Amino acid sequence: MALTISLVPQPVSIQYRQGLFQIKGLPPIQGDEVFHREIQVFKEQLQQNYGGIEAGAAAKIRCSKDLSLSPEAYRLSIEPETINLYAACGSGIYHGLQTLRQLILSEYRDGLLPLPCVNIEDHPRFGWRGFMLDTSRHFYTPDCIKNLLDALSLHHINRFHWHLTDDQGWRLPVPSYPLLTEIGSRRKNIKIPHHVYTGAGFYTEADIQDIVAYAQARHIEVIPEIDIPGHASAILACYPGLGCTGGPYQVEDRYGIFEDVLCAGNDAVFDFAAACFDALVTLFPSQYVHIGGDEVWFNRWNNCPKCQKRLAETGLSTARELQSWITVKLAKMLADRGKTAIGWDEVLEDTETYKLPKEVVVMSWRGSKGGIEASGLGHPVIMSPNSEGCYLDYKHYDAPEEPGNLGVSTVYQTYTMDPITPEMSNEAAALILGGQCNLWSELIYADRIAEYMTFPRICALSEGLWTPKELKDFDGFAQRLEVHQKRLDQMGLLQYRGYLGKTGKKRNN
């Protein structure tokens, strides 16, 4: 057996004690009735690897309420005869059970589970520990998404940002705009050498409700994104009247940034947004809706009579300022529906006249400068800098044979990304909700490659966002990762296993 235990993310405190917990078979579990759902999910997770696990009076794992702990915190005490887990509520119990699941995945062998006696005290540094999946450029099946969510929750990742729309496909049903799924969810084949992918599909309301419930049972909040006013080709292909030129448009089968965006001068665009928001409010319980706002090109607005009329009415002088006018309007529409808007960091630009409401959350992706500026202005911020390891579509390692696109995000970069930067005042730092990794899928045309791009970088992110800063130690992480990747193997996940990116630590596959 292991004399020490290796966990990812590293807990706040592990105290080793005398003795050994060792039983035959997997330990039966019981707990307070309020933890019924968490215990049920834990049993199902173990079932996948080991078959049944018992529940009942002879329980060796006991889950109990301790209201002195903070909401996501847990305390795990492994003693010679029993394992006691305490938390104030379901999320803490779930995190504690995932820590136990990690130990079982690495230590349970030949029908025995030998564990050192320890006390673990644990709670997260940041409340937002996120993962974004682009389901437009590649349509991921509900089963693939659920498989990823389950594996993410092993690492206490607790936010799933679901990118549902983009130029290359619309995946969300909106009852009053049926063409979005009839036409907007399909594009011409994209031919990749040795591979043809049709890129078609959408999620039914039942699919979405199922995924949201599956995530909730794992204490993951699902935040939907519809990306407007740019990245709108799929919308325009269905409803060309929402564009400046009237088309013709198509669901794009190439990648990049396209000049056709939603027309800023057409009020029907806001009827459309309202219908989308109503659909989202019905399907997603999260407080947040992500409205995109990235990579808008302004040349259509410059040359459109309706957009120019809007400019004159709003007292703005340049077309690019219309984006701030739109963002403010969309944020208000969401606030009227009891929701808070999140936007990519472009929403901060040209906001001198139409100031972004303070409650709008800024997701900083073009490095951390957008997040530094936004938090300085009083906005809540999620850090997801592409330059610091948060873009999972980038290669793990700079080699031609590695899958990936546009850049390199090493495991080391992901690990060392800190959402709070030295430039921030204490007030600004208090507005940092946490961080997130994003998997864009232009070149991720298979579910298994999504796993390869995600693991182990998301393991590094989880420790960067969960573990107290003073305990962060990349070399220690790299050692624990050797054990941890065997757990992910047991779960059948495809993983990158090459160079982790810290100078002098190069290793072979």
Ligand SMILES: [Zn+2]
């Ligand atoms: Zn226009």
